[in-house]
Amino acid sequence: MSSSPLEFLARRLSQRAPLSEDDVAAVSSLPHTVRIVHAATYLVREGEPPKPYCALVISGMAFRHKLTVLGARQIVSLHLRGDILDLQHLFLNIADHSVQALTELDVAEIDREALREVALARPAIGQALWIEGLVDASIYREWVLNVGRRDARARIAHILCEIAIRMHAAEIIEAERFQLPMTQEQLGDATGLTSVHVNRTMKALAADGLIEQAGRWISIRDWNGIRREGDFNPLYLHLDQVAPHFGRPLSALFSRRG
The missing domain is CATH 1.10.10.10 (Winged helix-like DNA-binding domain superfamily/Winged helix DNA-binding domain)
Incomplete structure (x- = not known):
């Protein structure tokens, strides 16, 4: 990965939609903090408001899951380098599932409000983030088929x-x-x-x-x-x-x- 995780994110989004130089600069300049997350740490908890940032995975692996009322867990997807872990709740008020670190993670915590603003202000970035979410949804559908059939x-x-x-x-x-x-x-x-x-x-x-x-x-x-x-x-x-x-x-x- 590049020395700047946001430059890496800009290149990744450019693969989903054609970004202008200004779009790339806007993504690369998003406010963010790089930190280490220990294995088993929750990054998102079901039923709670989303955190004020969206985490981009720099290294390591995370997973999404839901729990039944009796505590049985269903893992619904895996996430690794380059994935944005809370894109699904970018425009939602309450998290409907949990995201947890499977291994130790290096993440870039991108300011959630700034990411929302750039997605709305710059259509190409919004399209690229939309494609990110659509690919995630496609993976969920395959996992439903995998478990069900x-x-x-x-x-x-x-x-x-x-x-x-x-x-x-x-x-x-x-x-x-x-x-x-x-x-x-x-x-x-x-x-x-x-x-x-x-x-x-x-x-x-x-x-x-x-x-x-x-x-x-x-x-x-x-x-x-x-x-x-x-x-x-x-x-x-x-x-x-x-x-x-x-x-x-x-x-x-x-x-x-x-």
């Missing part, structure tokens, strides 16, 4: 495919091996499975030669195989508007594939 094996395979592709698109990893900073319980909360079922499914995927697991490290051994197993089609990620540099065929991303 795929079996356990496909759910786990699908989420591993998504994480690998998004890490590549964000230029976090270049090889087929990546670190999955999620416990089996958290994977279960993302896929509607128990931690025991997650454990069995991961072992089965490894036994079939689709992945290799060493602690938190996952290696994709057969990309085409795990993609088929997970019913994975990256269309919902809209990579053409999220990471235009991501031009290689998906089958060429991993050196080991079926």
Whole structure:
């Protein structure tokens, strides 16, 4: 990432909509503070007013979730470098879900009111932020399908495919091996499975030669195989508007594939 996280944000938004030099300067000059957020810290809490800033992820991973009245948790999306964590509440008065740090995060806290003003005053920036929100909504729809209509094996395979592709698109990893900073319980909360079922499914995927697991490290051994197993089609990620540099065929991303 650039020495200035706001310059990085300006480049990212320029990939979603054509920004003028003045638009880029307006984004790059937004008031912000860079800070470290410890793992498990809440950045947004359901039922509370949004904080006076929107956090841009510089490094690390976060997740969105909702709780039932009995405390059961459903993780509804993951977020990594370049994602804005509270864009959904930019124009809402009360948060309808929570956002929590999965790992330690470096974030740029962008003044919420200033971001709202620049989005309304500059249509191209507003369009780019709108596309950000639309891509998030597309991911939510895919996650609903994943939990509602795929079996356990496909759910786990699908989420591993998504994480690998998004890490590549964000230029976090270049090889087929990546670190999955999620416990089996958290994977279960993302896929509607128990931690025991997650454990069995991961072992089965490894036994079939689709992945290799060493602690938190996952290696994709057969990309085409795990993609088929997970019913994975990256269309919902809209990579053409999220990471235009991501031009290689998906089958060429991993050196080991079926």
